[in-house]
Amino acid sequence: MAVSAGCSGAGGSAPSQNGATGIALVRQPGPVIRFDVDIRLPETDAATARAAIEDHHRAQAFSGDFFMPAKQLGARHLAIEVDGQRVGVAGVDNTGLSLCTLDPAAKRLDRQIVERLLEDTGATEAYAASWDRHHVDLFGNFASDIANQAYQFELLRPEDLRSPVPGLALHMASVADLAYLDGTGFQPNFTDLVDSGVVRVARLHETEVGIAILVPHILNGQRVDVGMFTDPGSRRRGIGRSILALACQEVLGNQQTPVAGCGAGNWESRPTLEAAGMTCVGTIFRFTLDPNRFHILEEQTH
Structure with a gap:
């Protein structure tokens, strides 16, 4: 069955004209798609988590100071498994989430994965460096508020x-x-x-x-x-x-x-x-998370 979002521009439904009756038909947004996947979050060892953290940081434009690495390395680490396959590593402590690496193939399931993380951990906050597009996008999708936690500097020249x-x-x-x-x-x-x-x-x-x-x-x-x-x-x-x-x-x-x-x-x-x-190269953001962000959307679209 083909599913159409039915959105015109940034915001809403596009009316179409029925030539036979002259009645304006409004196409309603389609439901949020939920894939039938099994997402599990078993704990993983520190060495596996460190390898994932190092790989992620090597891909970033800046290292920042100790704040994000210390938070990520000191977190409780969870393997992210989808249908029995490991696709990433998450990190959470008593202040919130700081890590959620995902293999490229798992990106399309990022909403469901974060929902499961929030449900299982009870986290209501998350942290990410402004240059870390992956985590800013991931946590920002669930954010009800964003605040500055710390400024990050580097001697560029x-x-x-x-x-x-x-x-x-x-x-x-x-x-x-x-x-x-x-x-x-x-x-x-x-x-x-x-x-x-x-x-x-x-x-x-x-x-x-x-x-x-x-x-x-x-x-x-x-x-x-x-x-x-x-x-x-x-x-x-x-x-x-x-x-x-x-x-x-x-x-x-x-x-x-x-x-x-x-x-x-x-x-x-x-x-x-x-x-x-020294030059300010970015900011550590603190996200206040709404675990029901997309649940509310689903209720509105059914």
Whole structure:
């Protein structure tokens, strides 16, 4: 049986003229097609999930900071099976969905798959990077609201990097610096960070004025996630953007690319990242999901 949507333009039904009676006939939209498929979501192992996550990220234009990879890798992972065949991997935690990879052949079933995910997991939110078209489309179809979660930065051109203020330098943090580091309240546990070698103390003429953190990206070995803290008494003097610039210089010296992120409500950090020479390459979106979005449509079309 041929099924026609009967839509004209973007919105509605196209009236047709019956030549014999002169009665205008309105063609109603056809029902939403539901394929008779068996969708199951058994749990899968971390290695399988990581492989799927790495494959997906390799296809993206940007890596972003730690936010999306950490959320995806730390999620509860579910295999997506359609009629007994594995077609993707999903990731969900107590904040919502962050992953739903699909083989190309399963794309036509994406609505049914997401409906099943929402039904089985109870998720009401999802997260995706703005450059991740697959997940933006997938989660956006069920969104009743979209909000900014975080801004994502990358140093696109080394020549954009600003020069630091004179006399400022970064020093590898040691156990001797823990009293200063812990006193800032910037991180809950500096001991492990210092032991891992990712913390730098910023000194202006040998006086502590802030902190830089350089963490290797958890999925991309050519990216390093940079962050900084400036002592309150040293702010609005160019120290913050200078700490970032020095951190970026160290990353570039290791033949890697600096990336960074800041919360959407962190109005002070975004201008500082821009002032250092980094570019905002996208946004992490937070979707509020409506699991009944297409159920309502089905009721209206029958």
